[in-house]
Amino acid sequence: MLADHDEPAAAANPWALRWEARYRAGESLFGTAPNAFLAAQSGLLRPGMRALCPGEGEGRNALFLAGLGLSVTAVDFAPTALARAGARAREAGLDVTTILADLALWSWPEAAFDLVALIFVQLDAGERVAVHRGAARALAPSGLLVLEAFARGPARDCGPRGEASRYDVAMLREDFAGLEIVSLMEETTLLAEGAGHRGAASVVRLVARAPAQGRRREEESSASASA
Numbered sequence: 318m319l320a321d322h323d324e325p326a327a328a329a330n331p332w333a334l335r336w337e338a339r340y341r342a343g344e345s346l347f348g349t350a351p352n353a354f355l356a357a358q359s360g361l362l363r364p365g366m367r368a369l370c371p372g373e374g375e376g377r378n379a380l381f382l383a384g385l386g387l388s389v390t391a392v393d394f395a396p397t398a399l400a401r402a403g404a405r406a407r408e409a410g411l412d413v414t415t416i417l418a419d420l421a422l423w424s425w426p427e428a429a430f431d432l433v434a435l436i437f438v439q440l441d442a443g444e445r446v447a448v449h450r451g452a453a454r455a456l457a458p459s460g461l462l463v464l465e466a467f468a469r470g471p472a473r474d475c476g477p478r479g480e481a482s483r484y485d486v487a488m489l490r491e492d493f494a495g496l497e498i499v500s501l502m503e504e505t506t507l508l509a510e511g512a513g514h515r516g517a518a519s520v521v522r523l524v525a526r527a528p529a530q531g532r533r534r535e536e537e538s539s540a541s542a543s544a
């Protein structure tokens with residue numbers, strides 16, 4: 318079994334085939350340690366929180382969160398990566414559900430997660446907006462979004478070469494307009510995440526929160542009143 322849930326549309330995206338080939342060519346592409354920016358948010362996380370890791374690859378972040386006692390769902394469209402994530406979780410006795418799906422086509426659960434961790438999920442504009450909206454909707458009231466991505470500007474040692482799938486502060490502000498921004502910045506950092514992310518990188522880092530229960534209801538009713 319490759320994943321706990323398997324959506325056939327995952328294989329239809331040509332990028333899924335490219336990612337699958339990368340994972341088949343080698344293991345632990347981005348290392349086994351969690352992403353440093355996500356790990357730095359540990360103080361905001363509590364056991365029992367429900368976490369979603371879209372584009373989670375081989376599971377390094379999912380395992381880290383599950384190790385903190387969170388109940389984790391990992392989604393990716395590369396079967397080899399997701400199978401590794403599931404196998405590693407089972408070996409460690411950790412609670413990680415895996416879903417094989419294309420995030421751009423996935424039916425994102427609504428208000429179902431206390432944390433959504435989008436770590437280096439670099440998408441072209443059309444997919445990016447749909448995925449980021451899905452991620453925002455998936456947050457429960459007061460849920461937390463943590464995102465790190467390669468930033469626009471000069472390409473450095475790692476990350477996509479073209480600008481099409483790199484992000485900037487303005488894009489993220491617009492994509493996540495319904496959330497309260499806790500912190501949002503672009504910076505240059507040194508990544509040491511397996512062979513896949515090694516060296517200097519320009520990144521954009523976001524922590525944001527969904528509105529609390531009452532405020533979300535008010536916003537939804539004023540949106541439907543003005544529609």
Ligand SMILES: C[S@@+](CC[C@H](N)C(=O)[O-])C[C@H]1O[C@@H](n2cnc3c(N)ncnc32)[C@H](O)[C@@H]1O
Nearest residue numbers: 336347372373374393394395419420421436437
């Ligand atoms: C750079 S890797 C990061 C993996 C993981 N988040 C990490 O930090 O180790 C990007 C991941 O996003 C996945 N991905 C990209 N586009 C996707 C899509 N449309 N649907 C599902 N997964 C996608 C790729 O298969 C890959 O595993």
